[in-house]
Amino acid sequence: MENRTMLTDLYQLTMMQGYLVNGYHNKEAVFDVYFRSLPFNGGYALAAGLEQVVDYIENLGFEEDDLEYLRSLNIFSEEFIKELKNFRFTGNIDAIPEGTAVFPYEPLIRVKGRIFETQLLETTILNLVNFETLIATKASRVVSAAGGGSVMEFGLRRAQGPDAGILGARAAYIGGCQSTSNVLAGKRYGIPVAGTQAHSWIQCFPSELDAFRAYAHTFPDMCLLLVDTYNVLKSGVPNAIKVGLELEAEGHQFLGIRLDSGDLTYLSKEARRMLDEAGLKKAIIVASNDLDEETIFAIRAQGAAINSWGVGTNLITSKDNPSLGGVYKLAAEGDQGVFHPRLKVSENIAKITNPGIKKVVRFYDRAGKTMADLIALEDEVFEEGKALTIFDPIQTWKRKTLTNFRTRELLVPIFREGKRVYDLPKLKGIQLYAHKELETFWDEVKRLTNPHNYIVDLSANLFELKQQLLLTINNDIKSKQGVE
Ligand SMILES: Nc1ncnc2c1ncn2[C@@H]1O[C@H](COP(=O)(O)OP(=O)(O)OP(=O)(O)O)[C@@H](O)[C@H]1O
Ligand SMILES: O=P(O)(O)OC[C@H]1O[C@H](OP(=O)(O)OP(=O)(O)O)[C@H](O)[C@@H]1O
Ligand SMILES: O=C(O)c1cccnc1
Numbered sequence: 001m002e003n004r005t006m007l008t009d010l011y012q013l014t015m016m017q018g019y020l021v022n023g024y025h026n027k028e029a030v031f032d033v034y035f036r037s038l039p040f041n042g043g044y045a046l047a048a049g050l051e052q053v054v055d056y057i058e059n060l061g062f063e064e065d066d067l068e069y070l071r072s073l074n075i076f077s078e079e080f081i082k083e084l085k086n087f088r089f090t091g092n093i094d095a096i097p098e099g100t101a102v103f104p105y106e107p108l109i110r111v112k113g114r115i116f117e118t119q120l121l122e123t124t125i126l127n128l129v130n131f132e133t134l135i136a137t138k139a140s141r142v143v144s145a146a147g148g149g150s151v152m153e154f155g156l157r158r159a160q161g162p163d164a165g166i167l168g169a170r171a172a173y174i175g176g177c178q179s180t181s182n183v184l185a186g187k188r189y190g191i192p193v194a195g196t197q198a199h200s201w202i203q204c205f206p207s208e209l210d211a212f213r214a215y216a217h218t219f220p221d222m223c224l225l226l227v228d229t230y231n232v233l234k235s236g237v238p239n240a241i242k243v244g245l246e247l248e249a250e251g252h253q254f255l256g257i258r259l260d261s262g263d264l265t266y267l268s269k270e271a272r273r274m275l276d277e278a279g280l281k282k283a284i285i286v287a288s289n290d291l292d293e294e295t296i297f298a299i300r301a302q303g304a305a306i307n308s309w310g311v312g313t314n315l316i317t318s319k320d321n322p323s324l325g326g327v328y329k330l331a332a333e334g335d336q337g338v339f340h341p342r343l344k345v346s347e348n349i350a351k352i353t354n355p356g357i358k359k360v361v362r363f364y365d366r367a368g369k370t371m372a373d374l375i376a377l378e379d380e381v382f383e384e385g386k387a388l389t390i391f392d393p394i395q396t397w398k399r400k401t402l403t404n405f406r407t408r409e410l411l412v413p414i415f416r417e418g419k420r421v422y423d424l425p426k427l428k429g430i431q432l433y434a435h436k437e438l439e440t441f442w443d444e445v446k447r448l449t450n451p452h453n454y455i456v457d458l459s460a461n462l463f464e465l466k467q468q469l470l471l472t473i474n475n476d477i478k479s480k481q482g483v484e
Contacts, residue, residue, distance in 0.1 A: 017080040025116035030332040033109040043451025049132030090418040094411040099434030122328040132171040134324040139175025145293035150178040155316025168316040202229040212243040220252040256284035265304040272305035360410040376459035
């Protein structure tokens, strides 16, 4: 749908020209997309953004004016520009479907192909996956805090620009929001749109009652009245009740009220009592105002009578954790289908990469609950009938034996030789899948604060390969130091 080919960092293009000049452009590479720590000190993340990655790959191509611009920088050769003219992706991509619960170091996307092509994809894939995964995860936390109450996404006005508003609404829907106020996101992705009215509507009329009546008259079947413009309990709620009863006398269903300031617990309880006493038991109470999972959790714990939550800024900007640190790291390089595992060394243990072409295997018990994930080498097999001992890759004495398990491989083929082989699921389907997916995890992993660490280990073979490569690199450095 959208050509984002030029939405990249300059260094991808300079490296590409470098590969070409040095005869490396046809070398094959495998890159992994993964993050190193969970956002929000939470227990899981929800993968999102794959549909946008697919769209990006399918629309790759440099236009004439892109090439003109690159020429104007005076750093690229004509030979390179000519290569760009014919650029398209001809490799393989595997990915974990959107809505899947994912954990640190698990390859969310695995890209395999000519380095000339795979190098370019880094920036854009990360840009798309980091943001949507972050917002889907945040939304999932907000929705979980809301218990059975619905959550409307209200963030567009304070999102970090239009793209974040639109893709944020999409990700929030994956995370479980019921609707969005964002009309373009509704049109583009089929997300249900919903809304009430602003204070300006109430202020514009001679009185609050006039404003409520006018709204009810215009939208009798979607009438949620904002009750905090003047005084919630002395004016807003009594006026809303009057109009609600008038609407119901005319045969319509009065939807309810929205509280947007003050002590939401106290006001909702009082408003509930007043609505019930007036016979408007079905009218709902919506709350908004700077909400996030913590405030919603606290307000519910106080016994508030709130049915639905409008959540904007804190959700769409992921205010308490504004980025996900997803990275795109080379795991193997090869020629004509023969690959060699590669590793990046770092003083920081967390930054040492996992080498080789890998997969992610999720282990379930017979009741369908998750037991652990294993990052393994692509060709490894874990027989379902056979006990398997797994161990923590840092604290290797921490061991666990899995028996009587069922396995699932999380990465699925998305592109083969440049052609899409994956049917993109509908957004509603992704939302339902995410919900079901989370049901397979224990509550301890999902709780909002200090969750239990879900086990993600390396297979024994991958662990061994990593140790071997680290040893080889270390020995190499030592012997070179001896020579020089
Ligand atoms: N009972 C409650 N427990 C915990 N937090 C609450 C409760 N009621 C409201 N809040 C939160 O407290 C904050 C109140 O913010 P603030 O003081 O700006 O709101 P306000 O009194 O409604 O003023 P304004 O009219 O400017 O919106 C909001 O984040 C709101 O979600
Ligand atoms: O608080 P958020 O989670 O971002 O949710 C959206 C907020 O946006 C609107 O407020 P508006 O832009 O009119 O500002 P105000 O109510 O804070 O004055 C609405 O009334 C909500 O309070
Ligand atoms: O429809 C609403 O009530 C709404 C929409 C966007 C932001 N705040 C509120």
